[in-house]
Amino acid sequence: MARSKVREGSPWTGLWAVVFKEMADHLTSARMLILQALTLITAVGTVYAAASNLRDTVAQDRFLLLRLFTTAQQPLPAFVGFLAFLVPLIAIALAFDAVNGEFNQHTMARLLAQPIYRDALLFGKFLAGLFTLALVLTTIWLLIVGMGLVGLGVPPGGEEVARSLWFLVLTVFYGGVWLALALVFSITFRQPATAALASIAVWLFFTVFWGIIVDLLAQFLRPVRIGLPSEYLAQGQLALMLSRLSPNTLYSEAILAMLNPAVRSLGFVLPIQLDGAILGAPLPLDQSLALIWPHFTGLVAVTILLFALGYTLFQRQEIRA
Amino acid sequence: MAADVVIESHGLTKHYNSFVAVDNLNLTVRHGEVFGLLGPNGAGKTTTILMLLGLTEPTAGSVRVLGLDPARQPLSVKSRVGYLPELLGFYNGLTAYENLIYTAKLNGLRRDEAHERILSALAQVGLEEVVEKPVGTFSRGMRQRLGVADVLIKKPQLIIMDEPTQGLDPEAARDFLGIIRRLKADGITVLLSSHLLHQVQAVCDRVGLFYRGRMVLEGTVEELARRVLGGAYRIQVEAEGPASLEEALRRVRGVVNVTRPGETLYELETEYDLRPEAARAVVEAGGKLLSLKVEQPSLDDVYTRYFEQEGKHG
Known part of the structure; x- marks a missing residue:
């Protein structure tokens, strides 16, 4: 008998069966309905407020559609502000019981006794989460564009649509980070509640505490001793670099540049560097993209790293409970 | 293969x-x-x-x-x-x-x-x-x-x-x-x-x-029984008679073991179905045969006996 060293067949055998089953589960689950309703209410509320605000004040704006996402009307924050909160929650809700749930229902042994590899199961679950997230966000995006058309009566320009689509893509990939994180915890912890709490703890850490820690670290590592501008600059640059380790910072900077064409830089700009620039003039789309490209690749890289970690852990896991 | x-x-x-x-x-x-x-x-x-x-x-x-x-x-x-x-x-x-x-x-x-x-x-x-x-x-x-x-x-x-x-x-x-x-x-x-x-x-x-x-x-279960129990059949003899009855049963050819769980009850482990021989032995020893039953060995017996023996050796 020939004994080959490689595994037979494709690791993706059965991938789509897993994806469709998981998506069907997600889209019918009570958990998703609640989160969808929450996102929908947020979208309608903030965009309605923004639209009424925009009608009164900046009717000559070139980028009205984008303003719908970013305009805050007291006491409501802007839609993007809400989204930075909601997307991680939705992503975590989609994945925190992905693997341990199969163990707890005793379906894992039966599932892996089917002619598929573990690769297909794990990647299928991740993809299903990502597609579900994309589906939900696209629905809301379309709703907002529609509301903008009705509320403002101005059709959006091509560049506006392109920018808001990029915003959509960035948001989905931002969700991918939290999806991969929750997936890792669903492999590590046998109890879904523990996995959910761990994911939310990481999210809280980056949302609330990371900013404080960054400030303290920057003050400690780059202290301002005699008050030179270069000292302040060094401290500020370190703080910025550290804060960009958080996916939240990467996401908020990226959508800021994407939704506000007037943003020309996401770092520190010295007066010398502004020589000859017309302040407030919008950047073309490709320049804005070039500005956020490191952020985008950063988000994707974190997702891939987390998924790879989960993959390694899952491959080594014993099936017997 | x-x-x-x-x-x-x-x-x-x-x-x-x-x-x-x-x-x-x-x-x-x-x-x-x-x-x-x-x-x-x-x-x-x-x-x-x-x-x-x-x-x-x-x-x-x-x-x-x-x-x-x-x-x-x-x-x-x-x-x-x-x-x-x-x-x-x-x-x-x-x-x-x-x-x-x-x-x-x-x-x-x-x-x-x-x-x-x-x-x-x-x-x-x-x-x-x-x-x-x-x-x-x-x-x-x-x-x-x-x-x-x-x-x-x-x-x-x-x-x-x-x-x-x-x-x-x-x-x-x-x-x-x-x-x-x-x-x-x-x-x-x-x-x-x-x-x-x-x-x-x-x-x-x-x-x-x-x-x-x-x-x-x-x-097969029969093979295991023969190997572990030494006999594949178990015959239950209910008989009244002299004290020599147990000895008489033990002398029948093919009987591996005889136990006496009750006053009138004898249990025989045998290699074959020895009911006629057992009956004859009871009668010849001057006993009164009340009933005669054969039961196939169960896996439970094999299992219990095997682990008893293992316990003794180990």
């Missing part, structure tokens, strides 16, 4: 760190057999099953299932072998049909083909009435039968069941044993593990006794 060998392992060994779960196992199961793996919990039955399916890699030794290597060709093995795990779970929110559709799709079946196979599999295990009911409402026995339907979808040549009748009420267990017999009649080889001995005895053609990761005994 002979053409009719379904499972063959040589020196199969599995270590979990320093713990030896399966030690140098040589197992052969032939086509159309129902083979029972017996043994106390933790004897290595489940680990053996997982290695047969390629769900755990062996530390040493070789194993062939249907002529394939489960570690290198897991997809081919798993598409031909059905597995009923000890803890059998389904998605409770989905119906029986939806649960099986998922299995069918994972096996790469087309929708119309899957539909046909699911309905016939459910009919085969008597669940055609509850096709559209959520599995959450099913009893333990129904779930177990759904598990069989689930493996039948891939039209397996071999079905491996881990403790299939555990936790079933007597009637459900009897039904389930009937299903196993029908699978055998359909030409499917069955390997099952259990510690419920009378059920194993009822369906298995051959059994293997596991103890501490080793297969210590293998054969």
Whole structure:
């Protein structure tokens, strides 16, 4: 008998069966309905407020559609502000019981006794989460564009649509980070509640505490001793670099540049560097993209790293409970 | 390898760190057999099953299932072998049909083909009435039968069941044993593990006794009984008579052992059915024969006796 060293067949055998089953589960689950309703209410509320605000004040704006996402009307924050909160929650809700749930229902042994590899199961679950997230966000995006058309009566320009689509893509990939994180915890912890709490703890850490820690670290590592501008600059640059380790910072900077064409830089700009620039003039789309490209690749890289970690852990896991 | 060998392992060994779960196992199961793996919990039955399916890699030794290597060709093995795990779970929110559709799709079946196979599999295990009911409402026995339907979808040549009748009420267990017999009649080889001995005895053609990761005994129940009990038959003689009766019975040719559980009760372990000889011995010794019964040795006796002997030696 020939004994080959490689595994037979494709690791993706059965991938789509897993994806469709998981998506069907997600889209019918009570958990998703609640989160969808929450996102929908947020979208309608903030965009309605923004639209009424925009009608009164900046009717000559070139980028009205984008303003719908970013305009805050007291006491409501802007839609993007809400989204930075909601997307991680939705992503975590989609994945925190992905693997341990199969163990707890005793379906894992039966599932892996089917002619598929573990690769297909794990990647299928991740993809299903990502597609579900994309589906939900696209629905809301379309709703907002529609509301903008009705509320403002101005059709959006091509560049506006392109920018808001990029915003959509960035948001989905931002969700991918939290999806991969929750997936890792669903492999590590046998109890879904523990996995959910761990994911939310990481999210809280980056949302609330990371900013404080960054400030303290920057003050400690780059202290301002005699008050030179270069000292302040060094401290500020370190703080910025550290804060960009958080996916939240990467996401908020990226959508800021994407939704506000007037943003020309996401770092520190010295007066010398502004020589000859017309302040407030919008950047073309490709320049804005070039500005956020490191952020985008950063988000994707974190997702891939987390998924790879989960993959390694899952491959080594014993099936017997 | 002979053409009719379904499972063959040589020196199969599995270590979990320093713990030896399966030690140098040589197992052969032939086509159309129902083979029972017996043994106390933790004897290595489940680990053996997982290695047969390629769900755990062996530390040493070789194993062939249907002529394939489960570690290198897991997809081919798993598409031909059905597995009923000890803890059998389904998605409770989905119906029986939806649960099986998922299995069918994972096996790469087309929708119309899957539909046909699911309905016939459910009919085969008597669940055609509850096709559209959520599995959450099913009893333990129904779930177990759904598990069989689930493996039948891939039209397996071999079905491996881990403790299939555990936790079933007597009637459900009897039904389930009937299903196993029908699978055998359909030409499917069955390997099952259990510690419920009378059920194993009822369906298995051959059994293997596991103890501490080793297969210590293998054969038909009669063979094991002859080897472990020394005699394959047990005759109960109820007789009144002189004290020499026990001695008289002991002298009958072919009697291995005589015990006296009651005043008028004698139990004979014999190599053959010695009822006429025993009756004659009672009468010749001047006793009054009240009743004479023969019972086949049960696997329980084999099991108990084996571990008694092991206890004495070890």
